[in-house]
Amino acid sequence: MSWRDKIIDKEIDFLAEKIRLRAESEEMTPLQRFACMVTGQEPDRLPIAAASMEWSAHYIGYQLNRDFAHDYKKWVHAALVGVDRFGGDMCAPIYDIYNIGPEEMGAEIIFPEDAIPEVRKPGVNTPEDLKKLKVPDPYKDGRMSLMLEACKLLREKIGDVVPILATVNAPFSWAANLRGIYDYLADLKRNPKFARDLLEIVTEAATGYVKAMNDHGFMPVLLADATATSYLLSPKQLEDYGVWSYRKIEEALGPGSFTGTIWGDFETQAKFTKMGVPSFMGITNYTYCDRTGTDPLKEEDILEQKRVAKELGVPIMTSLWGQWVMVHTPREIDEEIKRVIKLAGPDWPFMVGVFYIPLGTPVENIDALVHAIKKYGKFPIHL
Amino acid sequence: MSKDLRKKLKDAVIDGEPDAAKDTIQELLNTGVSPSDIIKDMCKALDVVGKKFENKEYYIPDLIMSGEAMKGGMEILQPLMKAEKAEFVGSVVIGVVEGDVHDIGKNLVAIMLRGAGFEVHDLGIDNTAEKFVEQAKEVKPDIVAASAYTSTSMPHLRDVLTELRKSGVKDEVCYLIGGAPTTEDWAMSIGADGWAGDAVEAAKVASKLVNKRRGS
Numbered sequence: 010m011s012w013r014d015k016i017i018d019k020e021i022d023f024l025a026e027k028i029r030l031r032a033e034s035e036e037m038t039p040l041q042r043f044a045c046m047v048t049g050q051e052p053d054r055l056p057i058a059a060a061s062m063e064w065s066a067h068y069i070g071y072q073l074n075r076d077f078a079h080d081y082k083k084w085v086h087a088a089l090v091g092v093d094r095f096g097g098d099m100c101a102p103i104y105d106i107y108n109i110g111p112e113e114m115g116a117e118i119i120f121p122e123d124a125i126p127e128v129r130k131p132g133v134n135t136p137e138d139l140k141k142l143k144v145p146d147p148y149k150d151g152r153m154s155l156m157l158e159a160c161k162l163l164r165e166k167i168g169d170v171v172p173i174l175a176t177v178n179a180p181f182s183w184a185a186n187l188r189g190i191y192d193y194l195a196d197l198k199r200n201p202k203f204a205r206d207l208l209e210i211v212t213e214a215a216t217g218y219v220k221a222m223n224d225h226g227f228m229p230v231l232l233a234d235a236t237a238t239s240y241l242l243s244p245k246q247l248e249d250y251g252v253w254s255y256r257k258i259e260e261a262l263g264p265g266s267f268t269g270t271i272w273g274d275f276e277t278q279a280k281f282t283k284m285g286v287p288s289f290m291g292i293t294n295y296t297y298c299d300r301t302g303t304d305p306l307k308e309e310d311i312l313e314q315k316r317v318a319k320e321l322g323v324p325i326m327t328s329l330w331g332q333w334v335m336v337h338t339p340r341e342i343d344e345e346i347k348r349v350i351k352l353a354g355p356d357w358p359f360m361v362g363v364f365y366i367p368l369g370t371p372v373e374n375i376d377a378l379v380h381a382i383k384k385y386g387k388f389p390i391h392l
Numbered sequence: 393m394s395k396d397l398r399k400k401l402k403d404a405v406i407d408g409e410p411d412a413a414k415d416t417i418q419e420l421l422n423t424g425v426s427p428s429d430i431i432k433d434m435c436k437a438l439d440v441v442g443k444k445f446e447n448k449e450y451y452i453p454d455l456i457m458s459g460e461a462m463k464g465g466m467e468i469l470q471p472l473m474k475a476e477k478a479e480f481v482g483s484v485v486i487g488v489v490e491g492d493v494h495d496i497g498k499n500l501v502a503i504m505l506r507g508a509g510f511e512v513h514d515l516g517i518d519n520t521a522e523k524f525v526e527q528a529k530e531v532k533p534d535i536v537a538a539s540a541y542t543s544t545s546m547p548h549l550r551d552v553l554t555e556l557r558k559s560g561v562k563d564e565v566c567y568l569i570g571g572a573p574t575t576e577d578w579a580m581s582i583g584a585d586g587w588a589g590d591a592v593e594a595a596k597v598a599s600k601l602v603n604k605r606r607g608s
Contacts, residue, residue, distance in 0.1 A: 069405040119493075124544045127493045191496050195460065197453040198408055241452040335543060367543035367573065 056388030058362030408457025436506025459503030487515030
């Protein structure tokens, strides 16, 4: 082990201890707060979501290059720095989720120095290429095994006080990144059989990956599905491809093995939740910005989400759009958090924050976000 | 005969069938229909596609395949257009900025611009500011359009504008930007002439910019 690796190990231990001490000194630990939200009980204050993996990596001087991308201890280090620096109530080692899996199945990935990796060449170009595809082994192959190790280590270090969000690339997004997003979306119309055949293979791979996470004690696992959204697909395509793949995983692994995300408008999410889509499992119900992706949620949308969440009996997980947080002032962020909490709460369990903090977001903006949630989200809430 | 074929072409574009579109274009050319009339028909068809997209009848896969049908048709027609000296509504140099390889949004904008009657010069992905300027000097477009998907590549949208100004090209073109991390406020703050949140809006903004520039 190099001296640098030893320092990272020491740093991980130090940060974990610091996080534990703080968690234990508060009225509730982040895990207890999160559990309150899931079970519909009143926490001491609203739980804070602040997923800052890449941002934190930059903050401590890691370049997001190939070296970082293949070193799970650096992921753990960055994830812990995020929790420690901002005091969020969950730890989400979400880093380049969408290329993990496609890379192991043959996509060529580039690793820029200061941005998240990208697909340079798809791993599947023709239906004939499907014959050559091999389902990767999540315990051994590439960054899938590294992500397993990262989640495991985080769980060992802080898992009893902070919820660890183990995340896996959902089958549709995985297939899209393996094939190339533009071409995969075109295939849905141009050659649906090819699209479906690829999805079947990838769903088998994702099932194995979720199962490995389950075997490590993560129940449920979060499926990230940025491409299977109502921005891009018709409701029928969402159902025939996205929801189809969720059901296949549930058939293989049983209920409670995962929870999923469809990053689209609330109307579609509510529809799927009502259908009993296993992806929601009663704990996730993401709010996002409006269809343009640039404006804050409209008041009527927040109220409608709350109405439907109550009807369905699920909590709300509300995220401001990361890019919005990046370009607004601390005062504007404070006001927006106050507005969202006033509208969405306090009579219904919800979590608020930002699920992706873009590189370049001023530190004072993230501080303002966290500070505002602590200020306005303390129970009993009177706004 | 040509009326049926023209309907067949429109249907091929609306239904997103590139091969059928190409075959029909050949048949139309053989019957003597001019390339500019064929393009007008395809633009009308793409306008229908745009409306269906706005009404949530169509989604991105539909838009992509209709765009592919249009693109395939343009490959046949564009050389003939030059010979015919037919005119486009305007011309656009479009590309993704340096350090960014996300081209879905840019491709969709290119589709809708073609559908609105623009001649599109597509630079593809990962273009330096100098590349935009170089291409603009060469083809003298009405609009330079640039997109960025990531927050790290977003500052390059400003770099493109700086280079356009430095080279004097900005006096001759409008600058249109877009992409996930951008907002209209930010676009205006850096001095862009236009911003769009999606492909359909981009084509509308581009048409407005050209009309404004020409004083109509």
